[in-house]
Amino acid sequence: MSIISVTSEEFLKFQTTPGFVAALDQSGGSTPKALRLYGIKEDAWSNDEEMFELVHQMRTRIITSPSFNGNRILAAILFENTMDREIEGVPTAYYLWDVKKIVPILKVDKGLAPEDKGVQLMKPIPQLDELLTRAKKNGIFGTKMRSVIKLANPIGIKEVVDQQFEVAEKIIAAGLVPIIEPEIDIHSPEKAQAEALLKECLASHLGHLPDHKYVMLKLTLPEEDDFYRAFVEHPQVLKVVALSGGYTREEANERLRRNHGVVASFSRALTEGLTAQQTPEEFDAMLDRSIQSIYDASIT
Template identity: 80%
Template sequence: MTVIDTTSEQFQKFKTVPGFIAALDQSGGSTPKALHAYGIEEDAWTNDEEMFGLVHQMRSRIIESPSFNGNRILAAILFENTMDREIEDQPTADYLWNVKKVVPLLKIDKGLAAEDKGVQMMKPMPQLDELLARAKAKNIFGTKMRSVIKLADPIGIKEVVDQQFEVAQTIIAAGLVPIVEPEINIHSPEKAKAEALLKENIARHLGELPADKFVMLKLTLPEEDNFYRAFVEHPQVLKVVALSGGYSRDEANERLSRNHGVVASFSRALSEGMTAQQSDDQFDTMLDQSIQSIYDASKT
């Protein structure tokens, strides 16, 4: 088992530097929606390879923008296809860290299983060990994996959290820091009740983590302000980050600013308002404003 170097520059950046995580990890299922929001319609590509080429151009434009750098952004979550590509003749992860001082992370889940007991578990990941070894070789620092909770079913929520932490153990053993992401759907009719059950289950698993093992938590912005404060202060939690989850950027920022010590990990809310049709100056101005608003909300 590889032990995380807690003295490394990347680890210490998470511990000591203000900022947020840019989620640039739309996968096959969500890519058409991301491209549509960016002003590129489905008739612009004829197969997956062309589609992923277009989304890599979009992500590269964001990452290469002068506004996108480690002064306000801690890390970026990449889709596997992005990790395997290059920006300015460097592997994406190396470009992020060497040029931008942004820590590279990788989305590793393979999507969601069908809903059962009010939740959607992660689909099986048969090639996980191979993917983690490849990620480590490409200088990835940590990983992200998403489940979804729709109802406050105690058994369903327990199963989601158990699965998340079971996979997290494999990731930790590979020398990476996992982001555990049991998202609660913002439209859940039982959102607050689900949050209470989630908190209880996460706390149980954190209590079993050895002192030299670390996770990050990516959680839906809660109904009660500072609801996850104990996790923010937990010695084995490197960072608690919030997903925008369908909230507009303004509402996500407003909710985030009321949760002290929690930082953003926004995807759609980060790129809101940016399009392929904008000039580079217009695009960079919009991105700069977006990054600054999310950074300010993350600093509280």
């Protein structure tokens, strides 16, 4: 078993440095929407390879921007296709860490299964062991995997958390730190009740983690302020991060400020307002304002 090095620079950055996580991991299903918001219409590509090349150009523009650096950003979550590409002639994950001092994290899930018992489990992840080995060789520090909770169904929520921790065990064994992401839909009519059930399930699993194993949690911003404080303070939770979940950047930041010790892991809220048509100066100024607002909300 490969044990995570708690003295690695990346691990210590998470423990000691203020900042947030940039989520740049839109995959096949969400890429067209991300490009559309960026000002690139669907007639700009004719196949998946052209689409992924366009989104890589967008991500490259973000990552190489002067304002995108390790002073305010702890880590960036990448889609597998991005890990396999280069930025300025350097493999993306190595560019992030060696040039920007931003910890690289890889999305490993393959999407969501159909809804059952008020939740969507992860689809099976074939060749996970091979992917984790490749990730480690590519300089990846951790992973991310997402499930979705829509209703306060105790059986469904337990299945989500059980599955997340089952996969997390394999990721930890490969020497990586998993981000466990059981997202609660912000439009759920039972959001607060679902949060209470989720908190109980997560606490149970964390209580059984051996001392040398670490996870991160990526959670929907809760209805009750500081609801996840116990996880922020848990010795084996390296970081609790929050997804924006469809909230505007302004609302996500406002909710985040009220949850002390939790930091952002925003995707759409991070890139809100960025377009392909902006000049380099306009693009960097907009990104800088976005990064600063999210950073400020993350250090409460």
